Structures are given as structure tokens and as C-alpha cells.
Amino acid sequence: MVHVLNTPTRLINWEEFHRDAKNLAQRLLALGPWTGVVALTRGGLVPTAIIARELDIRAVDTLCISSYAGQVQKDIEIIKKPVSIGASGGQGWLIIDDLVDTGITAQAARAILPHAHFAAVYAKPNGLDYVDVYANDIEQHVWIFFPWDIEP
Numbered sequence: 001m002v003h004v005l006n007t008p009t010r011l012i013n014w015e016e017f018h019r020d021a022k023n024l025a026q027r028l029l030a031l032g033p034w035t036g037v038v039a040l041t042r043g044g045l046v047p048t049a050i051i052a053r054e055l056d057i058r059a060v061d062t063l064c065i066s067s068y069a070g071q072v073q074k075d076i077e078i079i080k081k082p083v084s085i086g087a088s089g090g091q092g093w094l095i096i097d098d099l100v101d102t103g104i105t106a107q108a109a110r111a112i113l114p115h116a117h118f119a120a121v122y123a124k125p126n127g128l129d130y131v132d133v134y135a136n137d138i139e140q141h142v143w144i145f146f147p148w149d150i151e152p
Helices: 014-029 045-054 104-112 125-130
Strands: 009-011 036-041 060-069 072-080 093-100 117-123 133-137 143-145
Touching (some): 014 117, 014 133, 045 093, 072 104, 093 125, 104 125
Parallel strands (some): 036 060, 093 117
């Protein structure tokens, strides 16, 4: 499926992102305890670091899925699956991403880790059915530029 996202855009700065990721960590703290976290790369790397620190979780792994080329959504490519989860299907683990947009990437992650708890810092309406908890809503038609997407 190819989907081109158009403007308007929203710039999220480091301070805002850090605050929102910490707010998500507080919500997750009440739902734990957690065995570990899986960063959904690449966007989930930064919030995973913040959340793992806030929740004092040391078991961190990655699930590497590619679904965008710039602002164009493309077919899902599974690049790397988590290695530390074992046969639990993700029971007791968190999957962390920066944003759930259409839910296509989240669906692929859930197919690999069906028992994990999916958390995103931001969620758009089309992706809400695929995330268990998130910090902030974003309008579907808005393209987000995260702090790591823009030059200082």
C-alpha cells in the first residue's frame, strides 16, 4: 500500500518529546511490572531509552520494521526480530514506538509479539485500535517532525 502524507506539519522539540515520553512512562508504571521493553525501530529508540530509564528496566531489545520511505508508506519489511523474548509471545514486555499512525507497523509488531503491551508516545485516529496506551493525540492528516528528524 502506498500512502502519501501531505502537510500540515507539526514540529515537536526535545523538551516536548521528553515530557510526553515521561508522561507515558507514568501511565505504564501503573500497569506494570514489566519484564522488558522492545523498541520499535527506528522511531521507538528514543522513547524506549526514556521509558526504560523511568521504569528502571534493563532488559531492552529491538524489533526492526521498515514501513516508510520518507513520507511515503510502503510495504512492511521485517529487518530484525527481538532475540531476548523467548517463546512468551511478549507476555510482560512493552513494545514502544514514537507514533502509531495508520496501525500497519503496529499490526506487524503485534503479529510477532501478540502478548506484548503496545505503547506509543503519540497516536493518530487510524492507529488507535492497535495501541494499548499512548500519551497524546495527533490529527490524522498532520505529518510530525520529531527532534531527530530536523537539523539543530
